[in-house]
Amino acid sequence: MARVRLERIRKTFGKVIALRDVSLTIEDGEFFVLLGPSGCGKTTLLRCVAGLERVDHGCIFIGEREVTGLPPRRRNIAMVFQSYAVFPHMKVYDNIAFGLRMRRVPEAEVRRRVERAATMLQLEGLLDRYPAQLSGGQRQRVAVARALVMQPDVLLMDEPLSNLDALLRLHARAELKRLHQETGMTIIYVTHDQVEAMSLGDRIAVMREGEIVQVDTPMRIYEAPATVFVGGFIGNPPMNFLRGVAENSEGGWSFVLEGYRLPMPEIPGVVPQQPLLLGIRAEHIRIEASPQPWTVPVTVSVVEPLGAQVLVTAYLGSQTLKMTLPPGRAVEPGQTLWLSFPPEAVRWMDAQSGQALR
Numbered sequence: 001m002a003r004v005r006l007e008r009i010r011k012t013f014g015k016v017i018a019l020r021d022v023s024l025t026i027e028d029g030e031f032f033v034l035l036g037p038s039g040c041g042k043t044t045l046l047r048c049v050a051g052l053e054r055v056d057h058g059c060i061f062i063g064e065r066e067v068t069g070l071p072p073r074r075r076n077i078a079m080v081f082q083s084y085a086v087f088p089h090m091k092v093y094d095n096i097a098f099g100l101r102m103r104r105v106p107e108a109e110v111r112r113r114v115e116r117a118a119t120m121l122q123l124e125g126l127l128d129r130y131p132a133q134l135s136g137g138q139r140q141r142v143a144v145a146r147a148l149v150m151q152p153d154v155l156l157m158d159e160p161l162s163n164l165d166a167l168l169r170l171h172a173r174a175e176l177k178r179l180h181q182e183t184g185m186t187i188i189y190v191t192h193d194q195v196e197a198m199s200l201g202d203r204i205a206v207m208r209e210g211e212i213v214q215v216d217t218p219m220r221i222y223e224a225p226a227t228v229f230v231g232g233f234i235g236n237p238p239m240n241f242l243r244g245v246a247e248n249s250e251g252g253w254s255f256v257l258e259g260y261r262l263p264m265p266e267i268p269g270v271v272p273q274q275p276l277l278l279g280i281r282a283e284h285i286r287i288e289a290s291p292q293p294w295t296v297p298v299t300v301s302v303v304e305p306l307g308a309q310v311l312v313t314a315y316l317g318s319q320t321l322k323m324t325l326p327p328g329r330a331v332e333p334g335q336t337l338w339l340s341f342p343p344e345a346v347r348w349m350d351a352q353s354g355q356a357l358r
């Protein structure tokens, strides 16, 4: 097992800067997720750790060892790809054993390790089959088993579940989580699926355009996004961001939103008339019984019952917001609601930079 440390990794492909001086430490035993939209550099970062890409500059350490210039086979990592290429002409057993045999591990040891991995991934009854005789989920487990038998210091996974259908994916996700709990392995996992990231990651690094925007626990990323981009990328629906300006009068600071004046805390560095965004999650918005100095009126536009909750889209002047309500709460299109935003749930952002304040 090992900790992985990246120091100022830069990688370019011609004019494209895929990684802009990325620094990152992944702790020993951590399930670490790289999350971001297509093209942000996740796969490139993983391939740099694997040694499949040569970095332009920067250093990579696995454990105490610098591996920057080492070929993949000398890094003691294993990788599972999206396409989880298993050899079609080999039985499951031989697929799993392949890497060990390449390393000339004695056959008795090969058998021991293959059987152990097969048990862990519930493949015991399938060792004599060919990949064509397996379901997508089973094939994916063969790919993971093949990586596990190598006993790598770090397991790298690039969207390993993306070829599975929705239900299987849900199941495989839980299996992966269990596998991590059982093995305590260091895993670096690439995905663009925020639900997968939230569910699996001990920590998540959100990437954008070759940079890391935030590294945090899933709950911190969800509740306290560092930027508007993160708040919009994580969560379904995305975080609401309401545009307004800060004002200061004898009564203290307020946030003027579509002509309504809401109390706001004093935030160091904020100046009067500064454009701000009030960030709030759909489930934190409250409906009040009557207008108050801390409420704003909205007009309900769409009501979507989703089973576990009701998703409501509403207009606040020229802006829209989304809120979730418990099922059974009667709300109708055209209705006026008085909303409040609990201060502890509000994330204030600078409108220009998109960065969180405080």
Ligand code: ATP
Binding pocket: 013, 016, 017, 018, 036, 037, 038, 039, 040, 041, 042, 043, 044, 045, 192
């Ligand atoms: P996706 O989720 O779509 O796989 P990603 O976040 O993994 O995206 P990368 O594959 O790391 O993104 O790509 C980062 C950037 O580097 C993109 O602009 C991509 O076009 C570019 N890139 C990646 N590999 C190469 C390559 N071999 N040659 C040229 N450009 C590349």
